[in-house]
Amino acid sequence: MSDKRISFTVTVFACFCALSLLTAGCGQKNDVLNLPEQEARQLESTKQESSEKTGPAEGNLTPDGKFKKFYVYADRGYFKNHFIPSGWMGDYGDVELNDGWSFDPFSRKSCIRVIYSAQRKQGAGWTGIYWQEPANNWGSLKGGFNLAGAKRLVFHARGDKGGEIVTEFKMGGISGEFSDSGTGTIGPITLDKEWKEYSIDLENEDLSCIIGGFTFVISAMDNPNGATFYLDEIYYE
DSSP: OOHHHHHHHHHHHHHHHHHHHHHHTTSOTTOOOOOOHHHHHHHHHHHHHHTOOOGGGGTTBOTTSOBOOEEEESSTTOTTOOSEEEEEEESGGGEEEEEEEOSSOSSSSOEEEEEEOOOOTTSOSEEEEEEESSTTOSSSSSOOBOOTTOOEEEEEEEESSSOOEESEEEEEOOOSTTOOSOEEEEOOEEOOSSOEEEEEEOTTOOOSSBSEEEEEEEETTTOTTOEEEEEEEEEEO
């Protein structure tokens, strides 16, 4: 076979492959391309870069430059929720999370219920969950939100019985190749049985790229018999 025919055949084959890849993405969002591992990672990286959030530049600031309320959690499935509770830490087998608990929420129809057993299933003696963007991002992926202009992180919490101790509530603090630009924390906090508002001061923090939107840490030392507590209305303002 001549060089020209070989070149023509390769070109046609390449065009056919490219067309196949394009049409494969035109059906349902869950379609999976059967690509080699390296190419799949490159494709996923491209998708990630194209879906990065820019926060205030896309509408978190009012025309007069004030920061608009930015929700981490308002209600189960609420269209304004941001970040994913994907970063389970420590004794992850000791914690249960229900983001659609409908009994006695602070507002709307539901709140978040957290049950901590303190059984030390992974041997850590503590556990916590990070709300991340994108999911499972520990600083290895580009992502996060630009929350510049926010002055504080507000959340509402209560204990099931009262007296439950949460070691720390926090935002930011994820490190890595793509780390959080700022962080803020409060705690330990002893919860009341009634809903109470708490806030983390962010006045002097760099919020230009926040991957870890919200997290809590709770320990067996402070709660030897476990603890159940509730969270609701978590937002930046």
